[in-house]
Amino acid sequence: MTLLYFLETLRRYPFGPFLNRKCKEDYVIKETGLLIEKGTPILIPIDGIHNDPEYYPDPEKFEPDRFMDGSKQNSMSCTYLPFGIGPRNCIGDRFGIICTKVGLTYFLKNFKVDRCDDTPVPLILNPKSPFIMPINGLKVAVRKI
Ligand code: HEM
Secondary structure, three states, rough: HHHHHHHHHHHHOOOOOOOEEOOOOOOEOOOOEEEEOOOOOOHHHHHHHOOOOOOOOOOOHHHHHHHOOOOOOOOOOOOOOOOOHHOOOOOHHHHHHHHHHHHHHHHHEEEEEOOOOOOOOOEEEEEOOOOOEEEEEOOOOEEEE
């Protein structure tokens, strides 16, 4: 269950809005005829793909169950990219997942988290940040259980 919430959180809020690559050889996109020349810098829009209703119906909705069948986070899927993709993808993905599971489980066993008066609803992201992060932080009420 923790994993489904983790996966959905990284869909809605990946670390950054895009991955960057450089084109290794001239490439023509079949559908449009557009030529991408060798050496062209490429930005792959993670947040655009993660919010495309063709892949994620009702993308604004936080819905951990979308990951229930396990297919989306398949490494061959180009529609879920929180850890990047290909030979330069994140080498720490499994380690990151395990650390998050252990840390979250320990934290949630000991603390209860609630909205407070200062919790931004809806969450407003900082449009000037190179990372995906709330504009004024994310204040919540944390109580020891
Ligand atoms: C939730 C945790 C993490 C997230 C969301 C994350 C995300 C990413 C992303 C998006 C990339 C770029 C991949 C690409 O361009 O295709 C990356 C690269 C990388 N990550 Fe992570 N990462 C996480 C944890 C870690 C951890 C725990 C380590 C090391 C212990 C790590 C080490 C690296 C390294 C070395 C690269 C560069 C790989 C390369 O250029 O070949 N990451 N990560």
